[in-house]
Amino acid sequence: MKETPFINDDFLLENEYAKKLYHNYASKQPIIDYHCHLSPEFIATDKVFKNLTEAWINGDHYKWRAMRTLGVDEKYITGNAPDEEKFIQWAKVVPYTVRNPLYHWTHLELSRYFGIDELLNEKNAATIYREASQKLNTSAYSCQNLLSKMKVETVCTTEDPVDTLEHHKALTNSDFKAKVSTSFRPDKAILIDEPNYLDYIDKLSNAVDFEINTYTDLCDALKNRIEFFNSNGCKLSDHGLNHIFYADFTENEIHSIFKKKKEGKELSPAEALKFKSALLLFLAETYHEFGWVQQFHLGALRNNNTRMLSKLGPDTGWDSIGDYSQAENLSKFLNSLDSRNKLSKTIIYNLNPADNEIMAAMIGNFNDGSVKGKVQYGSSWWFLDQKDGIIKQLNALSNIGVVSCFIGMLTDSRSFLSYPRHEYFRRVLCNLFGDEMHRGELPKDMELMGKVVSDISYNNAKEYFNF
Known part of the structure; x- marks a missing residue:
């Protein structure tokens, strides 16, 4: 008798309900990968x-x-x-x-x-x-065929404001059927206390073709690039931050802080925090003006091994989970935008499992009925995008929020071979629901449960991003 392969049709599916949910509903859905780090050049040139x-x-x-x-x-x-x-x-x-x-x-x-x-x-x-x-x-x-093989319908890469988007433009005019867009990631403009900040401001000046000498110039430059990204089909922003910045400030203070930085003077931690808070709020307000979705990836403690960082550079495997205080500043930031009716659709991703329930509870404070699932607790991310992490995120969202509104999985990957992670997520999702149907904790209503898993797998993201 031939041995069943390890990866078989019913991998991770433990009962008949789980199998039916996956095979009849979830597996049929295309993939919307609304956040990743794939190379747009590789897609455009069909590497x-x-x-x-x-x-x-x-x-x-x-x-x-x-x-x-x-x-x-x-x-x-x-x-x-x-x-x-x-x-x-x-x-x-x-x-x-x-x-x-x-x-x-x-x-x-x-x-x-x-x-x-x-x-x-x-x-x-x-x-x-x-x-x-x-x-x-x-x-x-080829890269395009690898995406097509996995039924990838939409890909959103991640680009810095200074990017020319030349490869996205080329794809717009190509015959490739999948939609390839981008998300706007301006963190380098925010992190004023980073060593090479002024070098980055020079790059941004070159991109907009005017000098950035004042805080007003900086805001104008970033809005200029948002307009450029928007004109090229971008509808999302993304931030990878330790935590949300929030401190009280005045406009005069922020102008003075930027001027001080341009003069090469050292900023105090309090000054840096005020600046980062002000610019993050400005960006969030501008995203709202353009009707974008904003994403915040929170909780990474980056570049822990300085010896290897100096040898190999960032993004080479030396990051970890951080234990930052998240709730209060996140609340103040979202509330500041909401109180002025400038809160965009927002996705909050959490890297510290100790904060799962904090994030699941927070999103409910700002879901105001104007849009289904306006503020989302994003999918389990990085160190947490595995079976246990996925289940914990789904359980926290189910217990405290409304999981049926969830916009589902993304790859957050640089690899063109990573798309079975969507299958992996869908199998875990269906097994979670199927197990509770088997135990009588969910109704044995396959049509209802099938719709919920289909929505989480695909339909909710399709509606949320309006792709």
Whole structure:
């Protein structure tokens, strides 16, 4: 009797209700990936990857952290070792990532993209590398075709205000069926206490073609870029912050603080906080003016290992979960906007599981009936986008908010092979609902429950973003 593959039709689905919810409802839905870090250049040029390492390991700091933990030398991670050797080192690690989401994702991705259902290990690494690389190195596995293969309907990448959006423009005029948009991420303009802040202001000046000498100039420059992004189809902003900034300030104070920074003088922490609060509010008000959705990714403690940061740079696997105080400033920030009727549709993503219920409760304070699910508790993110994290986020939102309004999963990924994470989320979602149907905690009404999981998987996002 042939053994059932590890990744099979009913993977993670524990009863008949879960199976019906997934196979009859959730699995049929296209993907709206409303936040990711894919390269728009790769999509626009329809890049073909040379091999599996280039597509699957390069840039993936999830895999890098696991490899380092299991004693793999850095030359096989970010170094100059041959690509096949890097892959073999990753394959050696995979069996020992059991109970980490990487184990599930790895085998889902091998199965869904390449039809490979073997469990990856050192013994079969070379064969799998050659088989997958041979497929990847053809036009059928180009970046656009990889997206189409996973029924990706919409992709929103993430760009800095100084970006030219040349690749997004090219895609607008192309035959590629999926919609590729972007989100506006101006954090470098906000973080006035960062060492290279004035260098960034010079870059922003070049982008708008005028000098930024005053705070008014800065606001004008950012609005100029918002107008530019908007004219190129952008309808979302995104911020990756430790926490929301909020402090009382006067306009005169903010002008003086920016002037002081331009003069090369050191700012006090209180001055920096006031500036960041003022500019974040200005941006949020401008997003509302343009009818954008604003996103806030909160709670990361970044760049913890300064030795490796200096060697490899940011986004190479040295970040962690932070334990910042979130509730009070987030409340004040949202309330300041809401009280002046300038609160856009807003998505709050949380990285600290200790804050799940705080975030789930907070969104309810500002859902005013004007829009279904106007303020969203965003999907489990980064360290939390695994089975346990997904369930905890869904439970917090269910217990304190209304989960049926939830806009569902996103990849937040730099990898074109990461889209089975949407399948993974949908399977966990359906199993959660199916288990409670089996136990009598939810009605055995397949039409109702099927609609809810379909909405969370796709329909709610489609409606919310108006794609």
